[in-house]
Amino acid sequence: MIAIIRIKGKVKVKKDIESTLERLRLRKKFSCVVLEESKELGGMIKKVENFVSYGAINEKTLKELKEKRDKGKKYFALHPPRGGINTKERFPRGVLGKNDKINELIMRML
Numbered sequence: 274m275i276a277i278i279r280i281k282g283k284v285k286v287k288k289d290i291e292s293t294l295e296r297l298r299l300r301k302k303f304s305c306v307v308l309e310e311s312k313e314l315g316g317m318i319k320k321v322e323n324f325v326s327y328g329a330i331n332e333k334t335l336k337e338l339k340e341k342r343d344k345g346k347k348y349f350a351l352h353p354p355r356g357g358i359n360t361k362e363r364f365p366r367g368v369l370g371k372n373d374k375i376n377e378l379i380m381r382m383l
Contacts, residue, residue, distance in 0.1 A: 274307055274308070274309060274310075274329070274330050274335065275307070275308055275309075275310055275314070275318075275327055275328065275329060275330065276305060276306070276307050276327065276328060276329075276330040276334075276335075276338075276375050276379060277297060277299065277305065277306050277307075277308065277318065277325050277326075277327040278299075278303065278304070278305045278325060278326045278327070278351065278375075278378070278379070278382070279294060279299040279301065279302055279303065279304050279305075279324060279325050280302070280303075280324060280325060280326050280358070280360050280368060280369060281302065281323075281324045281325075281360060282302040283302075286324070289320075290320065290321055290324065293317050293320050293321050294321055294324065294325075296317065297317060297321070298347050298348045299321075299325065299348070300348075301350070303350070303351045303352065303353060303382065304348050304349065304350055304351070305338070305342075305348060305349040305350075305351050305379070305382075306347065306348045306349070307330060307335060307338070307349075322369065322370045322371070323369060323370070324369075325369070325370075326364070326368045326369060326370065326372045326375060326378060327370075327371060327372065327375065328371060328372045328373060328374075328375030328376075329375070330375060330376060330379070331376055333376075334376040334379050334380060337379075337380065337383060338379060338383065341383050342383065351379070351382035351383065352382050352383070353382070354378060354381040354382045355381045355382075356381060358378075
């Protein structure tokens, strides 16, 4: 399972990238979706990796996410992370792109 969190907002986003984010159900800043890995998903993530943070989610974090944020919809609305984040650079200096510490980031956003 992969968790994808939209980090950047809607200002100055190209139409093709915005449509890809829409297909991933990442319509707002700090929204999160959890999806199964697939070839098609890999291409979509590669296209929007400068706007999202993604990585493998573990069972404990998924359970916490469902308990605290599940409203019966297809995505989870999260808070901005406690302690702040660097939205200008890629992981490991920032949070954009493939993030090995996605579980820690989600726990900070609950």
